[in-house]
Amino acid sequence: MGLQIARSQLAKAEQARAEAARQGDGGGSGGVSPAGLVIDVDEAGFERDVLQRSTEVPVVIDFWAEWCEPCKHLSPLLERLAAEYNGRFVLAKVDVDANQMLMQQFGIQRIPAVFAVVAGHALPLFQGATGPEQIRQTLDQLVQIAEERFGLTGLVVDPDTEPASAPVAASEEPAGPCDALLEAAVQALDAGDFGGAVQAYKNVLSDDQGNTEAKLGLAQAELLQRVAGADPQQVRKDAADKPGDAQAQIAAADLDLVGGHVEDAFGRLIDTVQRTAGDDRDAVRRRLLELFEVVGADDPRVIAARRVLF
Structure with missing residues (x-):
């Protein structure tokens, strides 16, 4: 997938792991709060928060963006799974809009995208919309590899370190x-x-x-x-082979949006509106309006597309 991380960063992570081993630190440094299982990471803190931390526990990286609708479903699911796995991995959330360099280093073409770093080694997990069962299977394999190959058994979670100011449901x-x-x-x-x-x-x-x-x-x-249930390769092929086919372009636009390519989805359908007529044209316009709903009426890309459409 074209994944590249700076060798110097990996070398530092390996050095940190080796130093921990020499000092007899088996990885679990104990006492992390449940809230500490999910962290926000940026480029400045990536070496410390991901690479060095990965010498103690697998770090799952969730690449997301505010405009990415599938991310709004996947990210909360990953956060719940981080709590469920109880220290067997840490979830690092990376906003790609604010951290373009990290997105490029990991060779990410679309989001949501999820990777893992284990003992300084980066592993691609999955991209795009993914079912919960597949995610669980992938995470199970990840923690098994981390334990068997690298001896990383995870962190000890101490619920007593949870902030006392957590909201009380009884008052709601x-x-x-x-x-x-x-x-x-x-x-x-x-x-x-x-x-x-x-x-x-x-x-x-x-x-x-x-x-x-x-x-x-x-x-x-x-x-x-x-x-x-779509076959992405077939959908893309149909759209390329039949540029005037309304249904082919509609299906491809759906994939564009799920993959986070909002402007591509809008542009594809606007072009198709201009090339079609009658029922086909009406169908394309309806789908475009539906995708506007997904992204949100206040999004500047929706506003710009509406100007062109109308």
């Missing part, structure tokens, strides 16, 4: 019917049940047509449902 008001349906939709998304999530969001909107969270969630769930 009871959840209403819409809140329960929204939570059910989120759980369905996490489980890869996109059809169930779509129905849950529709149930919310049937009672509250103006619920903005449900509108956004429905657009995202429908997008993920459409691409879940």
Whole structure:
């Protein structure tokens, strides 16, 4: 995948691991709080927070961006899994917009993208929308490799170090019917049940047509449902071979958006609107408006695309 990390950085990480071994530090330095299992990382702190830390525990890197809709589902899932695995890996979150150099070093072409660093060695895990079961299987393999090949058994998590100021749920008001349906939709998304999530969001909107969270969630769930069974290579080939085929371009635009290529998705559909007529043109416009919903009406890329479209 073209993954390259500066050799000097890797060398320093290996040196740190060797020094820890000489001092008899078996990796688990003990006493990390549950909150410490998820960290934000930037270019300045990458060597310390990822490379050096990877000599103690596998570090899973979540490359994300605010505009990336699939990231909004994957990142919370990874955070919950970090807590569930209880110190067997640390999750490092990297905002690619603010850390372009790291994105280039890892050879990332689209997001979400997830990598791991184990004892200074970088490993690609997966890119794009991925089901929870596949993620669990990948993480299980990662921690097994870390333990068997590098002797990294993870960190000791001390729940007593959790900040005392954590919110107390007892003081909150009871959840209403819409809140329960929204939570059910989120759980369905996490489980890869996109059809169930779509129905849950529709149930919310049937009672509250103006619920903005449900509108956004429905657009995202429908997008993920459409691409879940798609063959990306075939979709791309069809779009390239048939530039005037409305359905081929619509399918490719869905993949563009899921991969984080927002402007590509919009540009593809706007070009197709200009090349088609009648029912095909109407279908392309409808899909474009649906993708606007996924990204958000206030996003500058949506505003710019609307100007061109209308």
